[in-house]
Amino acid sequence: MLDIKFVVENKEFVKEQLSHRGGKYPVDKAVDLELKRRAILGEVEVLKAKRNADSEKIAQMKRAKEDASSIIAEMQKLGEEIKLLDSRLSEVEQELRSTILSIPNIPHKSLPVGKDDSANVVVRKHGEPTKFDFEPKPHWELGEALKIFDWPRSGKITGTRFTVYRGLGARLERAVISFMLDTHIFDNGYFEIYPPYMVNRASMTGTGQLPKFEEDAFAVKNTDYFLVPTAEVPVTNLHRDEVLDAADLPIKYCSYTACFRAEAGSAGRDTRGLIRQHQFNKVELVKFANPENSYEELEKLTNDAEKILQKLGLPYQVSMLSTGDVGFSSAKTYDIEVWMPSYNKYVEISSCSNFEDYQARRANIRFKDGKGSKPKFVHTLNGSGLAVGRTVAAIIENFQNADGSVTVPEALRKYMYVDVIK
RNA sequence: GGAGAAGUACCCAAGAGGUCGAAGGGGCUCCCCUGCUAAGGGAGUAGUACGGGAAACUGUAGCGCGGGUUCAAAUCCCGCCUUCUCCGCCA
Numbered sequence: 001m002l003d004i005k006f007v008v009e010n011k012e013f014v015k016e017q018l019s020h021r022g023g024k025y026p027v028d029k030a031v032d033l034e035l036k037r038r039a040i041l042g043e044v045e046v047l048k049a050k051r052n053a054d055s056e057k058i059a060q061m062k063r064a065k066e067d068a069s070s071i072i073a074e075m076q077k078l079g080e081e082i083k084l085l086d087s088r089l090s091e092v093e094q095e096l097r098s099t100i101l102s103i104p105n106i107p108h109k110s111l112p113v114g115k116d117d118s119a120n121v122v123v124r125k126h127g128e129p130t131k132f133d134f135e136p137k138p139h140w141e142l143g144e145a146l147k148i149f150d151w152p153r154s155g156k157i158t159g160t161r162f163t164v165y166r167g168l169g170a171r172l173e174r175a176v177i178s179f180m181l182d183t184h185i186f187d188n189g190y191f192e193i194y195p196p197y198m199v200n201r202a203s204m205t206g207t208g209q210l211p212k213f214e215e216d217a218f219a220v221k222n223t224d225y226f227l228v229p230t231a232e233v234p235v236t237n238l239h240r241d242e243v244l245d246a247a248d249l250p251i252k253y254c255s256y257t258a259c260f261r262a263e264a265g266s267a268g269r270d271t272r273g274l275i276r277q278h279q280f281n282k283v284e285l286v287k288f289a290n291p292e293n294s295y296e297e298l299e300k301l302t303n304d305a306e307k308i309l310q311k312l313g314l315p316y317q318v319s320m321l322s323t324g325d326v327g328f329s330s331a332k333t334y335d336i337e338v339w340m341p342s343y344n345k346y347v348e349i350s351s352c353s354n355f356e357d358y359q360a361r362r363a364n365i366r367f368k369d370g371k372g373s374k375p376k377f378v379h380t381l382n383g384s385g386l387a388v389g390r391t392v393a394a395i396i397e398n399f400q401n402a403d404g405s406v407t408v409p410e411a412l413r414k415y416m417y418v419d420v421i422k
Numbered sequence: 423g424g425a426g427a428a429g430u431a432c433c434c435a436a437g438a439g440g441u442c443g444a445a446g447g448g449g450c451u452c453c454c455c456u457g458c459u460a461a462g463g464g465a466g467u468a469g470u471a472c473g474g475g476a477a478a479c480u481g482u483a484g485c486g487c488g489g490g491u492u493c494a495a496a497u498c499c500c501g502c503c504u505u506c507u508c509c510g511c512c513a
Binding site: 042049052059069074076078079 | 440441469470472473474481482483492493494
């Protein structure tokens with residue numbers, strides 16, 4: 001959420017910056033509500049100050065055994081007024097909160113301005129699209145032939161957009177998870193977290209999945225819990241309502257979880273293979289950074305995620321998202337896109353974002369620079385490091401052989417114990 | 423899931439309608455004393471959020487969270503959450 005004080009003082013600037021995202025946001029309404037809130041607050045606080053003073057008087061009179069009944073009668077009226085104003089105040093506050101929550105983050109000034117992904121800018125490429133001297137097959141065909149994926153049965157036991165992995169397929173998925181975690185822990189210096197797969201509503205709100213995107217999440221019946229759509233939610237919320245020590249920043253966490261997404265509104269898209277699933281595995285990178293250097297940390301985090309593809313030998317490119325494509329809570333996002341032969345294009349495999357203080361304000365995550373200083377909001381960042389299923393798909397497609405077997409990338413062999421999947 | 427108990431500041435803990443934003447200890451900071459050290463004496467010690475003010479300063483909130491009763495709530499009532507103990511079930 002944006003800083004309402006900043007919005008009030010820079011209303012036109014905020015409106016202009018948000019206009020680059022496309023869409024309309026209730027900035028004027030938020031400002032009006034905030035001014036109204038301050039007016040009521042001023043009024044009610046004067047009355048409360050009087051109540052506190054008069055209560056003191058009553059107490060003194062009672063102690064002196066004097067009659068206080070007339071002043072008590074007056075206080076009854078005062079109490080009514082306070083109650084009325086208080087309830088108006090909380091109404092305004094609630095409305096303000098829901099209004100401000102529906103306003104997205106301000107895009108960083110470095111972003112290309114544009115209405116959608118066509119304005120995204122490729123900032124670097126690594127490797128060349130894989131060339132084959134035979135007709136390459138998509139991973140879903142290869143995987144079914146190798147009997148490492150079983151979609152008829154995943155459909156039977158659960159439904160569409162779920163996958164049963166078998167044998168070396170299951171091992172490959174697990175190997176990729178371990179390889180990613182080990183790289184981030186031992187090469188990149190992240191601290192591993194293994195969190196719950198269910199989180200409460202406050203956590204979902206803290207990172208911005210709620211209230212706006214409730215239909216994208218799986219809610220657990222008869223509870224107020226949600227299946228995690230990404231490890232970003234539990235891991236960022238670890239420090240919700242905390243004041244961190246500046247000396248500990250940046251805090252760097254990596255975390256493997258399964259992720260659950262309803263994929264509402266994606267009907268008909270990527271219906272085959274591993275690309276778009278209701279349940280998928282992901283290793284996530286999360287950072288809590290000092291605002292002074294959060295953009296350097298974003299570059300590093302993106303590089304850390306890229307390292308996975310480099311070590312695997314998969315060709316990829318990195319795009320900077322335009323103002324119209326950048327996510328709701330994000331100020332700046334790099335997408336890492338891996339070459340996917342079956343799509344004949346680069347496909348998103350990681351999204352690395354700096355949320356600045358947008359999530360931190362929602363989730364109330366602050367830091368303090370020594371004893372006397374005031375707590376300030378941290379900057380939160382995260383990125384996939386990487387999406388496991390899509391990595392597996394990219395490995396199968398890019399390392400396929402003419403006979404339908406798949407060569408295991410060098411970096412994974414110590415986890416796979418075999419050199420070829422056949 | 424059932425039954426009990428508890429949640430007060432950095433920590434422990436007292437407080438059971440007004441004299442309480444909160445006794446007392448520990449810790450921490452500063453000072454004094456003792457040639458170092460140990461010990462002793464004194465002083466200070468909510469942080470925060472939201473207002474007003476150029477500032478000094480000042481108002482409001484705040485005793486797990488949310489409601490209620492009352493002129494007045496840490497204190498009484500209701501709901502919830504968390505932790506602990508016992509029982510049940512269980513990987």
